[in-house]
Amino acid sequence: MAKKNPNLSSPIKRGMVFIISAPSGAGKTTIRSHLLRRNPQLKFSVSYTTRLPRPGEINGKDYHFVNREEFRRLIRKRGFLEWAEIHGELYGTGRPALEKLLSSGKDVLVEVDFQGQAQVKKTRPEAVSIFIVPESLAELKQRLRKRGTEKQSELRTRLKRARVELSKVKYYDYIVVNQEKKIALAVDQVKAIITAEHCRRKMVQGLISFRS
Numbered sequence: 001m002a003k004k005n006p007n008l009s010s011p012i013k014r015g016m017v018f019i020i021s022a023p024s025g026a027g028k029t030t031i032r033s034h035l036l037r038r039n040p041q042l043k044f045s046v047s048y049t050t051r052l053p054r055p056g057e058i059n060g061k062d063y064h065f066v067n068r069e070e071f072r073r074l075i076r077k078r079g080f081l082e083w084a085e086i087h088g089e090l091y092g093t094g095r096p097a098l099e100k101l102l103s104s105g106k107d108v109l110v111e112v113d114f115q116g117q118a119q120v121k122k123t124r125p126e127a128v129s130i131f132i133v134p135e136s137l138a139e140l141k142q143r144l145r146k147r148g149t150e151k152q153s154e155l156r157t158r159l160k161r162a163r164v165e166l167s168k169v170k171y172y173d174y175i176v177v178n179q180e181k182k183i184a185l186a187v188d189q190v191k192a193i194i195t196a197e198h199c200r201r202k203m204v205q206g207l208i209s210f211r212s
C-alpha cells in the first residue's frame with residue numbers, strides 16, 4: 001500500500017505572488033476583474049496611493065486612498081513591500097495584508113509599475129511577473145482618450161510614461177498582448193501562466209511521493 005505522504009497533510013502550501021504591470025490604459029483593470037471572478041484562489045493586493053479616486057473607484061477595493069502624511073507613516077513603519085512615486089503621487093504595496101493572504105494559501109495579484117516589479121523581484125525572486133501590453137501606442141492613445149478620466153496634460157504625461165514602461169518589458173517573465181475586443185484571450189493567457197507556474201517542478205516536488 002502506498003505510504004501516506006506526510007507533506008500532503010502538512011500545513012497549507014503558501015500562495016504565490018503574481019506581479020502584473022501595464023501602461024495606463026492597456027486594460028489591466030478589466031483583466032484583473034475577470035481573473036478574480038474566475039479564480040477564487042487568487043486575491044488582489046489593494047495598494048495604497050496618495051492620488052485622488054477616479055469616478056467609480058472604491059476606497060479599500062481599488063486602492064486604499066490615503067494622504068501623504070499617512071503614506072509616510074506607513075513607510076516609516078515598514079508597512080510596504082515596495083513603494084514608488086509615479087506621476088507625482090505615491091503608490092505602495094501593503095506588506096501585512098499580502099503576507100496574511102500568502103500564508104492562508106492564496107495566490108496574490110500585485111499590480112505595480114516597473115519600479116515596483118524590480119523591488120518585489122529583489123526581495124522575492126520567486127514572484128512571477130507579467131507585462132500586459134497594448135497592440136500599439138496608437139491603440140493605447142485611443143483607449144486613454146476614450147476613458148476620458150485624465151486632463152489633456154495628464155494624458156500627455158501618461159503617454160510619455162507608457163513609452164518608458166514599454167521599454168522595461170525585457171525584465172518581465174511573461175508578456176501578454178491585450179488586443180482590442182479580445183480581452184477573453186488575454187485573461188485566458190494570464191490564467192494559463194498561473195496554472196503553469198503552479199505545475200513547475202519546484203512547486204510540486206515535495207508534495208508528491210511515488211515510493212510504495
Ligand code: 5GP
Binds near residue numbers: 024086111
Ligand atoms: P493608476 O493611477 O493609473 O491607477 O496607476 C498608475 C500606475 O501605478 C500604474 O502603473 C500602476 O500599476 C501603478 N501602481 C499601482 N499600485 C502600485 C503600487 O502599489 N506600487 C507601485 N510601484 N506601483 C503601483
